[in-house]
Amino acid sequence: MNSFVHGANYYLCLKYLVMLKRFSVLLIAVFIAVQSFAQLDARDTTVAAFIPYFAYAFQMPGGDLANRYGNNSTIGGGLFYKTEKNFLFSADVNFIFGNDIKNADTIMSMVETSGGHIIDGNGVFAQYALYERGYSINVRFGKIFRVLNPNPNSGILVMGGAGYIIHRMKIDNQYRTAPQISGDYAKGYDRLTGGIAFNEFIGYFFMGRTRVLNFYGGFEFYQAFTRSKRNYIFDQIEKDNNRYLDLFYGFKIGWMIPIYSRTPDKYYYN
Numbered sequence: 001m002n003s004f005v006h007g008a009n010y011y012l013c014l015k016y017l018v019m020l021k022r023f024s025v026l027l028i029a030v031f032i033a034v035q036s037f038a039q040l041d042a043r044d045t046t047v048a049a050f051i052p053y054f055a056y057a058f059q060m061p062g063g064d065l066a067n068r069y070g071n072n073s074t075i076g077g078g079l080f081y082k083t084e085k086n087f088l089f090s091a092d093v094n095f096i097f098g099n100d101i102k103n104a105d106t107i108m109s110m111v112e113t114s115g116g117h118i119i120d121g122n123g124v125f126a127q128y129a130l131y132e133r134g135y136s137i138n139v140r141f142g143k144i145f146r147v148l149n150p151n152p153n154s155g156i157l158v159m160g161g162a163g164y165i166i167h168r169m170k171i172d173n174q175y176r177t178a179p180q181i182s183g184d185y186a187k188g189y190d191r192l193t194g195g196i197a198f199n200e201f202i203g204y205f206f207m208g209r210t211r212v213l214n215f216y217g218g219f220e221f222y223q224a225f226t227r228s229k230r231n232y233i234f235d236q237i238e239k240d241n242n243r244y245l246d247l248f249y250g251f252k253i254g255w256m257i258p259i260y261s262r263t264p265d266k267y268y269y270n
Contacts, residue, residue: 070100
């Protein structure tokens with residue numbers, strides 16, 4: 001199996017620069033909004049707040065998932081709502097990505113040569129790579145317990161929730177020169193699988209004195225009950241009707257931007 005690195009070109013560079021510019025403008029707008037609304041001193045008051053956040057997680061597979069993929073990462077974002085009693089409600093969306101594919105030669109055996117290559121439409125070895133890709137969407141509920149807390153809004157965080165996970169093996173064929181692994185044909189090999197998932201999190205939640213230093217981190221666990229979303233699997237020569245238990249577990253850290261309002265500052269005069 002050959003792997004490749006896409007060459008950079010002017011069009012893609014320009015496209016990414018435009019995307020980066022738009023993302024920067026969005027972050028600036030969020031920051032301005034936060035400065036406009038975030039006016040309460042969280043050092044000595046338990047506050048209610050909407051808290052947008054961005055998060056990264058490193059995950060290890062378990063259950064049936066470990067037969068397909070190795071370790072993966074996720075990036076995503078969401079929104080907390082924190083009550084004055086330190087209960088948390090949240091909704092989030094995450095992108096799953098990795099490049100450790102198990103049994104790749106077996107999966108691609110119908111289109112590979114004995115040497116492990118794929119012949120493309122030009123009669124030469126196709127340049128392609130295999131990746132793990134997926135998404136999850138979740139809703140969660142939890143509570144901040146005032147343990148090891150420097151202020152009333154920080155402490156040990158315990159959360160649980162439910163959502164939906166879908167994952168697949170992405171076949172990246174450079175220039176799509178090999179029709180046997182491109183377009184609709186790729187769907188016969190990609191192992192698209194999805195289902196309902198439950199999640200748990202335990203870690204630490206910190207809301208600081210400034211609008212910048214606000215974060216959470218800890219251990220996250222997923223149990224997904226999944227099934228194949230494809231009507232036919234080429235290398236198995238049949239539809240996959242099995243049910244799977246896909247497990248993810250690992251460490252997650254997030255950066256938060258709390259939005260809340262406050263009472264006036266206190267001034268003291270001699």
